[in-house]
Amino acid sequence: MNQLKLIVHDNRRVLTTSQIATSYGTNKDRISANFKENESRFEEGKHFILLQDETLKEFKNEPRNSGLVGRNASKLYLWTEKGAWLHAKSLNTDRAWDAYEMLIDEYYTVKENVVPLSKDQALVTVLRTTADLVEDTQAIKNEQHEIRKELSIINEKVEEQITLTSGEQRAVQKEVAKKVYEIEDDATIRPKLFRELHREIKDRFAVASYKDVRRQELQTVINYIRSWIPRKVS
Numbered sequence: 001m002n003q004l005k006l007i008v009h010d011n012r013r014v015l016t017t018s019q020i021a022t023s024y025g026t027n028k029d030r031i032s033a034n035f036k037e038n039e040s041r042f043e044e045g046k047h048f049i050l051l052q053d054e055t056l057k058e059f060k061n062e063p064r065n066s067g068l069v070g071r072n073a074s075k076l077y078l079w080t081e082k083g084a085w086l087h088a089k090s091l092n093t094d095r096a097w098d099a100y101e102m103l104i105d106e107y108y109t110v111k112e113n114v115v116p117l118s119k120d121q122a123l124v125t126v127l128r129t130t131a132d133l134v135e136d137t138q139a140i141k142n143e144q145h146e147i148r149k150e151l152s153i154i155n156e157k158v159e160e161q162i163t164l165t166s167g168e169q170r171a172v173q174k175e176v177a178k179k180v181y182e183i184e185d186d187a188t189i190r191p192k193l194f195r196e197l198h199r200e201i202k203d204r205f206a207v208a209s210y211k212d213v214r215r216q217e218l219q220t221v222i223n224y225i226r227s228w229i230p231r232k233v234s
Helices: 017-024 028-037 053-061 081-091 094-108 119-133 138-161 166-183 190-205 215-226
Strands: 007-009 012-016 048-052 075-079
Touching: 012 017, 012 094, 017 028, 017 075, 017 081, 017 094, 028 081, 048 053, 053 075, 075 081, 081 094, 094 166, 166 190, 166 215, 190 215
Parallel strands: none
Antiparallel strands: 007 012, 012 075, 048 075
8 A cells, every 4th residue: 555645635644536446456437336326325524525616726736636636627536534444345345355454554544652551561561670680689589479470460460451452443343344244135134234243242242342352352253253143044
């Protein structure tokens, strides 16, 4: 995705129809047709930004947007992250899903700052440093032993509390979508299956949302989704 020219409009990263098509391994006509076929699902401002008249003229006149739109074009669609998701969902090809994941990781998402350590994680770091620096005397050995016991307990606690990262959450979303599309062709039934599968994930892993699944259980939840059978055919 490094070859994509960055477009920022109203402080949001967006893509043109041509960029979406190239990324998903299709053409502009297919993306445009996909939009027309599912137009009721696309919401302006949320999934796309439509530029025309003065807004389009201003966009064309910005030097950084050179070459992104034809001189005689009367309107331009710019697709947001959620718009890219809808196109990937409608196309439902491995190439589109893989490209969507890469777009989220490498284009739409601004690189985040390092997350500050939690209190427990900070304490783990301090204790580890202390344990490594103490001298080799009997009294300090005893203290060292207690420190390492506490360190072990805190490490276990921190590990149990860590939930899925944003990238791992998207991996779960992708598996859910793949499973539902795999077992159901009827678009009117799929929303019910999405709700049913999400509900069963919450029940199975005792969480309020799939986002709260513990990181150490990521592979377990993915395996559960892949083997899931809806109640209606179980």
